[in-house]
Amino acid sequence: MGKTVYVGMSGGVDSSVSALLLKEQGYNVVGVYMKNWSRDLPGMKCPWAEDLADAKRVAVKLGIDFKVFDFEKEYHDKVVNYMLAEFKAGRTPNPDIMCNQEIKFKLFYEVSMEQGADFIATGHYARVKDGKLLRAADENKDQTYFLYRISEEALSHTLFPIGDMLKPDVKKLAAEKGLHNAYRKESMGVCFVGDVGMDDFLKEYFPVTPGDIIDAETGEKLGVHEGAVFYTIGQRHGLNIGGGLPYYVVSKDMDKNIVFVSKNLNNKEIWTRELKLTDVVLRTNISELGVFRSAAARSPLGTCERSEDLAPAAHGRLPLGTQTARRADGPAGRDPELEVLVRLRHRAPLIPASFDGEILRFENEIKRPASGQSAVLYDGEICLGGGIIE
Amino acid sequence: MIYLDYAAATPMSEKAINAMKPYLAEDFFNPSAPYLAAKKVREAYEDAKNQIAHVIGAKGNDIIMTAGATEANNLALSGASHILYLITEHDSVRNIARAHGGEEIAVDKNGIIDLKDFASKLTDDVDMVSVSLANNELGTIQPIVEISEIIKKARLSRLERGIKTPLYLHSDASQALNLVNISVARMGIDLLTINAAKVYGPKGVGALYVAHGVKLHPLTLGGGQENGLRSGTENVAGAVAFAEAIADAHEHINGNRKKYEKLSEIMRRELLDCFVEPVFLGSRKKQLANFVPVCFPGIDAERIIFKLEEQEIYLSTGAACAASKGEKSHVLKAIGLSDKEINGSLRISLGEGNNEEQVVTAAKAICKVVGEEYARING
Numbered sequence: 001m002g003k004t005v006y007v008g009m010s011g012g013v014d015s016s017v018s019a020l021l022l023k024e025q026g027y028n029v030v031g032v033y034m035k036n037w038s039r040d041l042p043g044m045k046c047p048w049a050e051d052l053a054d055a056k057r058v059a060v061k062l063g064i065d066f067k068v069f070d071f072e073k074e075y076h077d078k079v080v081n082y083m084l085a086e087f088k089a090g091r092t093p094n095p096d097i098m099c100n101q102e103i104k105f106k107l108f109y110e111v112s113m114e115q116g117a118d119f120i121a122t123g124h125y126a127r128v129k130d131g132k133l134l135r136a137a138d139e140n141k142d143q144t145y146f147l148y149r150i151s152e153e154a155l156s157h158t159l160f161p162i163g164d165m166l167k168p169d170v171k172k173l174a175a176e177k178g179l180h181n182a183y184r185k186e187s188m189g190v191c192f193v194g195d196v197g198m199d200d201f202l203k204e205y206f207p208v209t210p211g212d213i214i215d216a217e218t219g220e221k222l223g224v225h226e227g228a229v230f231y232t233i234g235q236r237h238g239l240n241i242g243g244g245l246p247y248y249v250v251s252k253d254m255d256k257n258i259v260f261v262s263k264n265l266n267n268k269e270i271w272t273r274e275l276k277l278t279d280v281v282l283r284t285n286i287s288e289l290g291v292f293r294s295a296a297a298r299s300p301l302g303t304c305e306r307s308e309d310l311a312p313a314a315h316g317r318l319p320l321g322t323q324t325a326r327r328a329d330g331p332a333g334r335d336p337e338l339e340v341l342v343r344l345r346h347r348a349p350l351i352p353a354s355f356d357g358e359i360l361r362f363e364n365e366i367k368r369p370a371s372g373q374s375a376v377l378y379d380g381e382i383c384l385g386g387g388i389i390e
Numbered sequence: 391m392i393y394l395d396y397a398a399a400t401p402m403s404e405k406a407i408n409a410m411k412p413y414l415a416e417d418f419f420n421p422s423a424p425y426l427a428a429k430k431v432r433e434a435y436e437d438a439k440n441q442i443a444h445v446i447g448a449k450g451n452d453i454i455m456t457a458g459a460t461e462a463n464n465l466a467l468s469g470a471s472h473i474l475y476l477i478t479e480h481d482s483v484r485n486i487a488r489a490h491g492g493e494e495i496a497v498d499k500n501g502i503i504d505l506k507d508f509a510s511k512l513t514d515d516v517d518m519v520s521v522s523l524a525n526n527e528l529g530t531i532q533p534i535v536e537i538s539e540i541i542k543k544a545r546l547s548r549l550e551r552g553i554k555t556p557l558y559l560h561s562d563a564s565q566a567l568n569l570v571n572i573s574v575a576r577m578g579i580d581l582l583t584i585n586a587a588k589v590y591g592p593k594g595v596g597a598l599y600v601a602h603g604v605k606l607h608p609l610t611l612g613g614g615q616e617n618g619l620r621s622g623t624e625n626v627a628g629a630v631a632f633a634e635a636i637a638d639a640h641e642h643i644n645g646n647r648k649k650y651e652k653l654s655e656i657m658r659r660e661l662l663d664c665f666v667e668p669v670f671l672g673s674r675k676k677q678l679a680n681f682v683p684v685c686f687p688g689i690d691a692e693r694i695i696f697k698l699e700e701q702e703i704y705l706s707t708g709a710a711c712a713a714s715k716g717e718k719s720h721v722l723k724a725i726g727l728s729d730k731e732i733n734g735s736l737r738i739s740l741g742e743g744n745n746e747e748q749v750v751t752a753a754k755a756i757c758k759v760v761g762e763e764y765a766r767i768n769g
Contacts, residue, residue, distance in 0.1 A: 053692075060696040063766060 002026040005159060006112035007121040008104060009033055009066075011054030015123030016179050017170045018161040022121055023062050025161075030117070031059035031066040034108055036075035036099070042200050054181050061179065069111055071103055078102035084205055090254035091372025092232045096146045105150035109157065119157050126383075127163035131156055133283060133383040138166045144383040145346045148376045149281050199238070202230055211257035213241060216250045217264055228252045231259050233370035234270075271365040276358060277375055277387030341378040344369045344389075350378060392748045394705040396588075396680060396741030397526055397565060403590040403635055403742075410592065410631035421624050422613070435626045438633035439597075445640045446563075446582060446599055447573035454598045454616045455629055459564040459585035461609070462598035463520075465619065466560045466581040469607040470518035474511055476503055476532070477724040483520050483562060484720075495521070500673040501530035501725050503537065512544055514551075519559050524566035527708045527721040527737055528672040529681025531570065534561060538578025558604055564588050564596075568639035569647055569678050580604050584636075586628065590742065591635035595628035650679035653740050653749050657682045660753030665761040671725070671735065682738040685727070689734045689763050697759040703752050706737050 005022050009015045009031040022029045033055045038048045052068065059066035079098045086093035104122060112120045124143045125136035133155060136142040150158075162170050174182035209227040214220065223241045225231060231238075235249045239261060247261040250269040262269070341350035342360060353362045360375055369375070369389050376386035413434065419425075421432035440450035456462040460482035467473055467483065472491040475483055478501055484492070493511055496504040503521060512519070519541060524531045541559050548555065560581035563572060568589040574582055581604060586595040600606060600619070612621030639646070661668045661684060671683040686694075691707045698705065708719040722732045736756075740749070 056692060057696045060693045061700075066693075 002028055003118035004028045004030065004116055005119045005121050006030045006032050006108075006115070006117040008108060008123070009055035009059065010123065011051035011058075011181065011184075012123065013171055013174045013179070013181050013184060014125070014162055014167075015055070016058040016181055017165075017174050018121055018123040018159075019058065019062055019064065020173070020177055020179070021161040022159065023064060027119075029062070029064045031055060031062075031064050032108070032112070033066070033068045034103065035068055035070045035072055036079075036103060038072065041204065044200065054184070058179055058181065069108060071107055074107055075099070075103055086372050087202060087206070087229050088254075089372075090228065090252050092370035093372045094146075094374055097149055097374055100146050101149040101151075105147075105154040105158065109151075109154040113157070117157075119159050120154070121159040121161055123162060124160050125163060125167075126160045127381075128155060128158060128160060134163075135378065135381045135383065136160075137164045140347070141167050143346070144378075145343050145374070145376050148283070148374065148383055148386040152283070199230055206230070209257055211259065213239060213247075213259050213261055215247075216260040216262045216267060216269060222247070222261065225259050228254055228257045228259050233368065270367055272368045273362050273365050275360040275362075275366075275368070275375060276390040277355075277360060278390050280357065280385065280387035282357075282385040283383065338377065338379075338384070340384060341380075343376045343378065344373065391702040391704070392752045393743055394703065394738045394740060394752055397529075397737065397739035398706055399593070400588055400590045400741055401743070402592060402631070403638060405638055406591050406631040406635040409634035410627040413627035413630055417626075421626060422615075431626055435624050435629055438626075438629040441633035441637055442584070442597055442629070443599070445567075445572070445636050446584065447575055448599050451617075452599055452601065454600055454619050455625065456596045456598055456620060457594050457625070458587065458596040459562065459583050460596075462583040462585075462596045463560075463562055465598050465606060465609055466583060466600075467518060467520060468609060469605055470558075472513075472516045473518040473520060474508065474516050475520040476522065478525050478528070478530070478721045479520060479522055480526055480562060480564075483522070487520060490518075497530075497724055499725050500676065501525055501528045501671075501721065502673070502676060503532050505533075505536065505540070508537070509540060512540065514548060514553050515555060517555055517557055519557070520562070521559070522562040522565070523570060523572070524563070524678050525721060526565050527719060528683050528725070529565065529678035529739070530672050531566065531676050531678060532561075533676075534559075534577050534579065542578060556605075558601075565678060567636065569643065569650070569680065571643060574599055574601065586632035586635060589632075589635050589639045591632040592628050595625060595632045597632070647679045650740050653744055653746065654679060654682045654738075656746060657738060657740070657749050657753050658684075660750055661756065663753075664757040666764050669731070671722070671727075680740040682740070683735065684738065685731050685735040686760050687731050687734050688767070689760055691734050691736050693763055694736065694756065694759050697762070698752075698755060701755055703755055705739075705752075707735060708737055 005027045007015065007019045007022060007029055009019055019029055019031055033052045035048060035052070038046055040046050056066050079095050079102060082098050083093050083095050109120050124147060125138055125141040126144045126147055127134040127136060131152070133144055133147060135144050171182055206227060206229050210224050211228055212221050213223045213225050215222055223239070225239070231249050231252060233249055233251065236246045239247055241247055245263045247263055248270065249259055250262045250267050251260045252258065338355040340353055340355050342353045343350055351362060351366065353360045355377060371389050373389050374386050375389055377384040413431065417431050417434070419428035419431045421428060421435050436450055439453050439455065443450045443453045454465065456465060463482040464486045467486045467490055470490045472493070473487040474493050474495050475487045476497060477494040478497055495511060496507040498504055519537070521532050521534065521537055523534055538559050541557055545557050548557065558580040559578060561579050562583040564583060564585040565588060566572070567584050580601040582599040584597050587593040606619055608619045608621070610621050615621050615624060658670060664686065666686045666689055669685040669687065671685055672681070695705060695707065708722065718729065718732050719735070722735055727735070
């Protein structure tokens with residue numbers, strides 16, 4: 001019998017094919033359904049029982065063991081509570097990144113290891129090589145954006161069996177092997193709630209609290225909203241102020257419950273050349289990568305003393321994974337800067353930037369992402385880490 | 391396909407489909423409309439209700455048509471304030487009962503009511519007792535006459551002591567309807583739930599028999615149809631199909647019972663050849679003839695189902711609605727099964743389409759996959 005792999009099976013085709021490939025590679029495969037969320041929300045039936053049955057069906061078809069890990073309480077404590085706190089503070093968190101950090105690549109990893117696993121595996125589109133997290137072969141499906149915070153320890157015991165494959169080939173293989181879910185509709189959200197349901201979800205937790213919608217340019221009151229917590233920077237819909245060009249949410253005052261909007265695409269709040277990151281995670285071995293710029297002229301860190309603690313990780317509001325940001329060893333006496341590629345949303349294009357451990361600088365102005373979202377850094381195909389946009 | 395889950399759903403009979411067809415199209419009129427064409431539809435509806443009522447020894451006027459057994463159970467219990475219900479009842483009884491001062495009555499290891507427990511809980515403030523005629527997971531038939539005798543005595547005693555709290559007996563006969571001769575009068579039942587979907591009629595059609603004098607709280611208000619207890623334009627097509635299906639079932643009740651007794655015996659005999667020794671649940675003598683609830687301790691029954699579905703053999707682990715929520719059967723728990731035994735339990739329920747050959751083929755297939763699973767678990 002080969003080594004034992006616990007594979008997280010969601011009932012979808014990606015994790016099903018992952019289990020199938022591992023089985024074919026001779027591993028002793030145990031399928032695990034992680035039950036993280038089961039509650040129905042208004043207008044959204046939670047499909048967990050169907051997902052579980054689909055996952056188990058595939059496990060039975062493959063002739064592998066199957067287990068259910070009930071992480072509902074932990075998911076609520078670590079992911080939902082974090083999300084709610086972030087929204088309450090006026091930010092827009094990414095629950096999937098937190099779910100990977102705290103549940104899939106922490107709790108699932110730990111419980112699997114306790115039960116005798118040598119590895120865990122998931123159906124993420126990502127690759128691991130020499131301990132480094134690499135973008136998937138299918139650029140269109142690459143999920144490293146969601147994985148940049150997972151711990152080194154978990155990663156070193158993780159297999160991504162479909163990271164080298166293209167999604168259409170995954171589906172084709174599933175169909176060839178007679179997996180019933182080969183062409184199953186993809187689930188909307190990664191963990192439990194897609195963008196569609198976020199508003200409904202928040203309304204379960206936050207009461208409607210009327211506030212003003214104010215034109216950021218003129219200071220004029222344009223209308224009323226149901227609570228600033230329900231609005232995201234950049235949002236164009238659901239403002240109920242009509243006429244002419246659409247208004248964007250450009251900023252919020254959470255204390256005064258005000259949403260500031262603008263029609264002006266040149267509004268200074270919308271555009272930026274810099275983003276400040278907090279809770280930065282720099283993955284290991286960065287110093288080997290040759291992404292450092294020797295000149296430190298633009299570094300705000302100034303002194304080498306400060307560079308001792310290059311990345312301000314572990315002080316922030318996010319509970320970090322087991323790794324801490326590594327000090328990057330630049331040339332003596334100078335503050336290193338990373339020349340990186342940045343992804344500001346899942347599947348968004350990679351933008352060149354420099355990074356000094358705290359500030360991302362872009363050549364051209366970019367549209368400012370909502371605070372609380374993640375900026376993920378790459379050197380070519382290597383995921384270097386990232387941070388939370390302040 | 392070999393279908394062994396007739397307790398979950400039955401296909402509609404040709405007769406029932408044909409009977410309902412005219413009322414879906416040419417005779418579509420609202421039975422309450424004033425013209426003669428509509429009056430014809432009204433008559434068909436009343437005839438259907440009479441036919442349905444006849445099968446349980448009642449009159450059409452005593453029947454409230456509903457959209458299935460769940461609604462009938464809810465309507466039956468909605469006016470009560472202290473309900474005693476059997477611990478093994480369907481969720482559509484348990485959940486409404488709990489909202490109305492529900493208290494559970496225990497069962498023995500075969501799922502039969504514990505009459506001592508029942509009598510001890512039958513205090514003067516109990517106004518409703520709900521005991522299904524036959525259980526939906528085990529097929530256990532309850533001694534309904536004995537239960538109603540106890541209730542009659544309690545009523546008399548209340549009368550003598552000047553206690554005015556009424557006391558009614560409700561029984562859900564959804565599973566029993568096509569295999570048990572029912573007479574509400576002889577059985578002393580005040581409220582009886584029946585369901586078309588389990589007797590080869592349409593889904594979403596059921597009825598509640600209401601004895602004279604029983605006060606209920608309507609769940610839907612409107613035009614006052616169904617004696618004011620269930621407003622809404624009558625489902626004529628559904629009622630006509632239900633009547634056709636139930637009349638057919640009633641006509642063949644003795645023959646069907648014999649047929650299923652024979653087939654379930656064959657099933658049991660064949661399953662004894664399995665590598666893991668089966669444990670048959672419930673008492674054969676007090677069980678619906680078409681039920682074969684069986685447990686293979688240590689085996690994961692859900693895996694058996696997924697393996698069998700590939701061969702187009704369909705059966706279930708328990709109540710379909712509970713299984714889809716991933717819940718452990720409260721029925722099997724109530725009869726004292728351990729988690730391991732519950733996980734290993736299958737519900738086989740036979741029906742119209744089954745024959746000897748099918749039963750033997752299915753039993754052999756079950757034994758084969760049980761053997762495979764046993765081998766997998768034990769390396």
